[in-house]
Amino acid sequence: MKEKPAYLYVEDDPLSREVFQVLMSEVIGNDHITILEDSADFITRLEGLPEKPDYIFLDIHIEPLNGYQLLKMLRDNSAYHETRIIAVTASVMLEEVRSIRAMGFDGTIAKPFDMRSFASLIRRLEAGEPIWMVS
Amino acid sequence: MNQEILHKPVMIDGNPEKWLQMQRRRVMETLLGIIVVIGLPAIIYSAIRIISLRTLTFNTTYYLIAYSILFIILVFRQIGDRVRSIIMMGVFYSFALLATYSGWLAGSGRLFMLMLIPVASVILSNRASIATAVASFITYIVFGILFYYHLIPFPVLGDFLSPVVMLIEGIGFSIALGIAAASQLYWREASKACAQANNDAILARLEAEEAWKKADEANTLKSQFLASMSHELRTPLNAIINFSQFVSSGLKGPINAAQEDSLNKVTSSARHLLQLINDVLDISKIEANSLQLYIEDDFNIEKLLHEIREIAEVLVENKEVAVVLDIPSPLRPIRGDTKRIKQILLNLVSNATKFTEKGAVTLQAEILKDQLHITVSDTGPGIPDEDREAIFETFRQTETGLKVGKGTGLGLPISKKLAEAHGGSLNYVSELNKGTSFTLILPVHGVSLEEA
Numbered sequence: 001m002k003e004k005p006a007y008l009y010v011e012d013d014p015l016s017r018e019v020f021q022v023l024m025s026e027v028i029g030n031d032h033i034t035i036l037e038d039s040a041d042f043i044t045r046l047e048g049l050p051e052k053p054d055y056i057f058l059d060i061h062i063e064p065l066n067g068y069q070l071l072k073m074l075r076d077n078s079a080y081h082e083t084r085i086i087a088v089t090a091s092v093m094l095e096e097v098r099s100i101r102a103m104g105f106d107g108t109i110a111k112p113f114d115m116r117s118f119a120s121l122i123r124r125l126e127a128g129e130p131i132w133m134v135s
Numbered sequence: 136m137n138q139e140i141l142h143k144p145v146m147i148d149g150n151p152e153k154w155l156q157m158q159r160r161r162v163m164e165t166l167l168g169i170i171v172v173i174g175l176p177a178i179i180y181s182a183i184r185i186i187s188l189r190t191l192t193f194n195t196t197y198y199l200i201a202y203s204i205l206f207i208i209l210v211f212r213q214i215g216d217r218v219r220s221i222i223m224m225g226v227f228y229s230f231a232l233l234a235t236y237s238g239w240l241a242g243s244g245r246l247f248m249l250m251l252i253p254v255a256s257v258i259l260s261n262r263a264s265i266a267t268a269v270a271s272f273i274t275y276i277v278f279g280i281l282f283y284y285h286l287i288p289f290p291v292l293g294d295f296l297s298p299v300v301m302l303i304e305g306i307g308f309s310i311a312l313g314i315a316a317a318s319q320l321y322w323r324e325a326s327k328a329c330a331q332a333n334n335d336a337i338l339a340r341l342e343a344e345e346a347w348k349k350a351d352e353a354n355t356l357k358s359q360f361l362a363s364m365s366h367e368l369r370t371p372l373n374a375i376i377n378f379s380q381f382v383s384s385g386l387k388g389p390i391n392a393a394q395e396d397s398l399n400k401v402t403s404s405a406r407h408l409l410q411l412i413n414d415v416l417d418i419s420k421i422e423a424n425s426l427q428l429y430i431e432d433d434f435n436i437e438k439l440l441h442e443i444r445e446i447a448e449v450l451v452e453n454k455e456v457a458v459v460l461d462i463p464s465p466l467r468p469i470r471g472d473t474k475r476i477k478q479i480l481l482n483l484v485s486n487a488t489k490f491t492e493k494g495a496v497t498l499q500a501e502i503l504k505d506q507l508h509i510t511v512s513d514t515g516p517g518i519p520d521e522d523r524e525a526i527f528e529t530f531r532q533t534e535t536g537l538k539v540g541k542g543t544g545l546g547l548p549i550s551k552k553l554a555e556a557h558g559g560s561l562n563y564v565s566e567l568n569k570g571t572s573f574t575l576i577l578p579v580h581g582v583s584l585e586e587a
Contacts, residue, residue, distance in 0.1 A: 015374035023377070026386050061366065090369040091362045097429070112373030112409065115380045 005126060006032040008046070008053035010039055010070065011088065012062050016111060020057075023118050030122075039065040043073060053083060055125065057109070060089045060096070068103050075104060086131065097132075107131035154330055155323070160216050163223060163258040167209040171202070178202050197233065201226050220258045224267070227251055235278060236287070245305055248274065252312040261316060261323060268313030275305030361416060368412050375405040414545035418529055421552045428472040428556055436507065437466045439473070440500055443480045447496055450488040456514075457495040466500060469507055469579045475553045476577070479561070482546040483511040483573050490515035494570070505579050506559075512572035518565040526563075527551050550575075 007024065011017050017035050024033045034049055036042075039062045046053075056074065060067035067087055074080045087100045090111040100108050107130055109121065125131050181195045204226055208219040231251060234244025248271050256264030281287045381387055383398035390398075420426040444460045451458060487496045494514025501508055518526065529548045547561075554561040559577040 013370050013373075015378075016370065019373055019377040022381055022386065026381075090366040090373070096362065111369055112376050115377055115384070 004030040004032050005054035006034075006049075006051040007055045007057065008034050008036070008049070009057040009059075009088075010036045010042070010062050010067075011057075011059045012038060013059075016059075016113075019113055023113060023115060024122075027115060028119055028122055038063055039070055042070055043077070052079075056080075056083055056085045057088050058085060058105075060087055060091070060100070068099075071103055071105060084125070086125070101132075155327065156216060159220065159258050163216070163220055164209060166254070166258070167205055167223065171206055171209055174198075174202055174205075194237075201230060217259075224251065224255055224259060224263070227254070228267075228270070232274065235274070245275070245308075249305075249308045249312055252309075252316050256316045264316035265313055268309050268316055272306060272309035272313070275309060279305070357419075361419060365412065365416055369409065372405055372409050372412075376402055376409070379405070414549060417549045418545055421549065426552070426556060428475060428553075430470055431473055432470050433468040434471055434473050434476070435468050436476070436500065436509075437462060439477055439480070440466075440498060440509075443477070443484055444498060446481065447484045447488055447498070450485065451491075451496065454488075454491070455493045456488065456491050459495055459497040461497060461499045463501050466502055466507070467579075469577065471557055471577060472553075475557075479550040479553050479575055480509065480511070482550045483575070486546065487511050487513035487515070487571075487573075490571075502579060507577045507579055509575045509577075510572055511575075512570060514570040517567040517569055518563070518571055519567060523565075 007030065009017070009020050011020065014037075017037070021033065021035060024030050032051060034053070036045060042065060058067040058070050062070070065073075071085055071087075074083065074085060084106040087105045087108040088111060089096060089100070089108060097108065107125070109131060121131060177198065181198050185191055185195055185199075204222060208214060208222050212219075214222075228248070228251060230239075231244060231248035233239060234247050236244070252264050252268045252271065254264075255267040379398045379401040382390060383395045383402065417426070440460060440462065444458055447458045484496065484498070491513040492515075496514075497510070497512045499508075499510040499512070527548050529545055551561045554575055554577065557577050559575065561573065561575050563571055563573040565571040
């Protein structure tokens, strides 16, 4: 049983990537994180990771394949049935939240991330609580 | 759209006249057709007679000419409907005259003439039928005079009424039928008006559907725009808020108090900006009537109230204000949009803590009948009379509000709309220098109509 769960985050905004990196490694203290800038060759790169992720955070508006398409690929792959897949979105439209839920994500987090509540959010996520945080 | 209405030939190019004209033409051609078909044996007979007797009698000649004319106008449509109708009426009228004078139709010539009046009304126009009625009237007077003074021989065949009786009968019928023809006028006008109204209604309906489609498209475009704008605006805020916090919390190395203070100002401004973006999004959704609630069952309101109490305590940290949570009896879970109810309560609590310097902010909640009542009271300055209306108006901040600190002026209007969208309400009571109390009422069973 690993100490800390492994995270994968796919995000095209460089500053958001850095924020996540700092929040996870310095605020939460978890270094088992991988961050990808785009979704090209997603499955190949995913399988090439040293650790299989327990949690995958997907930016909805990523390219070339968007968050929904990546979700479908992951769900079709039995190797990732245990992986919790969380959508990350800066858009707060109800239609988007609805489709995130309908498409089968395990949760959603809104950008901007909030440093003050990030720790409790990760704690709740790792405790198995559903996270539907759209601020 | 009722397709039947569209396929009914009510209008052609939106012109009622054209439709009426089409009706007239139909009647005229039907009449002509009947006459041509029925009269054919008679014509053949007349033609044989002429050939065998080698003489032309007046009657036979008349029949041949009349029949030929009627045949021609039936076949040659390019003559024009109006001209055809007039020629046909002319032929009929000539026949009527001859019939009256010569005793054709077993003496019913005068009746035939009277019959022309309604026929004229149908195939020509009301004025033509009135003209026909006047012509019959005059014809009868003339014939009457001619017969009376023996200026022309009386008809050989037929029922012999005295000229005077015939005259009176004819005048009477002419007047009666003239009135009937005139009354046709109103029926025609009414038909025309109906047809026009129907046409207008169809056009209006089509226009409305077109406009609705356009509005729907515009609304979708607007929603998409808002969605992408909110994405674009919030992404950089992520960097601003978080990186300033990283530095101010010492994560990037030691900083002094002055640096920390500056960075906190950056962070709080960025948070304020975020609130503004959210509020503007909400207001534009509300005003486009596209605000939708995400209703969840079994939403634990008690837990939320404890959360709100904690937030309130942070907000009054440096003030002599106590935060009191008063829940007399346990609250059962309710149906509602969790995020939105939290938004309303946060708004009320942030206002209460903003305006109160000393005293207490109290959160009370209880379920009465089928309604959840949540009251947020403060011991602040109260709301003066002149501000009472402005409170729930968008973008209006009261003077007291502006003095105390920046807001967006959107918090309360949005809260009120959210409460109402749930089927509830938001109201307040206030006393100057004593305090204000906002009461949020929400139905326990949520809204079934506006369900997400």
